[in-house]
Amino acid sequence: MEEQLIAFHDGERTDRERVSAHLASCPECRAALEKIEAVFAAMDAMPVPDPGENYGQRVWAQISSRLPERQPRWWESFFAPRRLVSVGAFAAIVAAFLLGRLVPPEPGPGNDTKIDTAQVRERILVVAVGDHLSKSEMFLVELSNAQPNPSSGTLVNIAATQRRAEDLLEENRLYRQTALQEGDQVTASTLDELERVLLDIANSPDEVTPARFESMQQRLASRGILFKVRVIQQGLRERTKLQQKPAQKPMQQNISRRNTQEGNKA
């Protein structure tokens, strides 16, 4: 009978009414149930010391140096099927690199080879990243404004949206890494945020409930990613204009500072 009482206390549904009826008429079983309840009450009263608000950070500090590097082998990451979609982005980066190396410096006062190389490379990257951001912006706008059709069933199919997110994701990774290598922290940081948003979408189930779809839209809005993408685009456009004027001060710093200021305002 004790097993049944423990199960009863545990919320077991089987025989619940029968056990309940029996308890009403059996003082011994009621006393036995009280003892079981007393065990659980004593357990509930056992405190667990609070490890502190920053406990998670402490754990991370203790283990992070013991985590092995998890670096995908480069050929694996490059030839993975999903990577192939970003061949265009890769080509742009290679072109920027090669052109930067091959284009001869234009003769002129105050121009040296290093500035020319940097400018040509940067120009190609600015155009390529700008194009990527335009596509991302369009994608985010469409997703933010989409209204699931309630008559099409209870679930919203987002498979096509996910495929687009995956495509953008691959390009985004390449551009983010390149921006980092180029020392453009502001662009890299926004691309990093964009990447998280795209990953979130790419990793969702193919079909989601309208409520989940709405919560995805809300997350997009709360992150303010669309705004950040637009700010970076604006920065890139200004950078392109500046590039057309020779003998400017280092552009990257100007743009980075401006973007940071705009970001702070946001």
Added chain:
Amino acid sequence: MTQMTSSVESALIPDAVAVERTLAGDRDAYRILVERHSQNVYRLAYRMAGNSHDAEEIVQEAFLRAYQKLKQFAGQANFGTWVYRIAANYAIDRLRQRKVDDSRREQPGRDSEDGSDIDPLAQVRDAAPSPERLARSSQLARRLEQALQDLTPAERTAIVMRHWDGCAIEEIAATLKSSTTAAKNTVFRAVQKLRMALEPFAEGRQAAKAMGTE
């Protein structure tokens, strides 16, 4: 500002995304998972181990193991549940090892596993007098701690997961690598042993009630 943004962002990043990023080589993404789930794993670890030092070791080892096995996880379940289970498994191993070590030492005078050598009369004597209610409650806590330690590792795991964390029997069975019926029986046995160990207190309480001192 970057730091602030990253902590705000971290809070918004779903576990699945952090897992994906970790697998892609972004080791820092794992920090999000560690920071998010440490407290919960600690609670389990403390209840399994009964002390902070061991609990902290269990937490660290659980997250290290989870990192090493992350490819196996591959989004199959909730990351929190998964790392919780890894912690439970590791805690059972530690408990089992400790039991083996203890039995080798064969400490004389230690309570037997089923608590049969407890002197109930002594407990009742301690329990009844009215001014010692506080002392009695701390004795009750100590008795419960001892009774939990005397459970087998599987029983302790089962009762911790079932009662404190409300885990389903199926989940307990998966952790114990047993059938659901066996897992259910393990929970029953654990409650039964605890009930027997605390019986003197329950009787003392009833006696106190009858005497009007409680």
